């Protein structure tokens with residue numbers, strides 16, 4: 001650990017030399033613009049590949065950059081980033097050469113992690129036709145890395161945290177990126193924020209505002225069962241969160 005501690009002291013010295021107030025400013029709080037959800041792989045350092053410094057990016061990493069809708073760790077990070085820090089851009093960042101993706105594409109057992117990687121097998125199942133049509137194994141894995149990122153962005157859009165955030169006058173944006181460890185370049189997969197548009201009848205949730213309005217009316221005794229007006233409810237539904245994003 002001596003090397004790590006020495007590196008740290010050196011870094012502190014460099015930062016203070018450039019700006020004597022640097023750490024005083026940092027200690028005041030954070031207001032990052034970005035949330036980065038990436039792989040734990042040591043070759044994908046979040047700050048270095050995005051050129052961001054301390055205070056600019058909130059980070060969550062796990063094996064194969066998965067967004068699992070029942071993962072309390074991820075959901076807690078997401079809610080805090082969106083509702084408290086009010087980040088503007090959320091990026092899911094996969095990377096070519098991902099060991100987790102490669103393991104999921106095979107059938108060898110690795111232990112507990114197999115259950116985590118099942119989420120990537122689900123991506124294969126969803127895109128089986130395309131996946132199986134690629135004959136070159138390396139190309140097949142590269143495509144699976146991309147499809148995995150696309151599906152994880154969709155998983156983000158499924159959460160009520162994101163759907164409610166998209167109701168803001170200045171909504172946030174979702175992005176899917178892939179990092180190439182062979183040349184260091186990031187590629188934007190151009191995943192749209194409204195990626196779930198075709199599935200909003202399944203995953204779309206009504207805005208919290210609507211639910212609050214109904215609850216208020218019930219409390220006031222104006223209605224007994226929500227919704228109070230079938231036509232209005234239908235109209236509200238058609239204006240649901242996922243149809244309003246751009």
Ligand SMILES: [Zn+2]
Pocket residue numbers: 039040041063064065095097098099100101
């Ligand atoms: Zn990885």
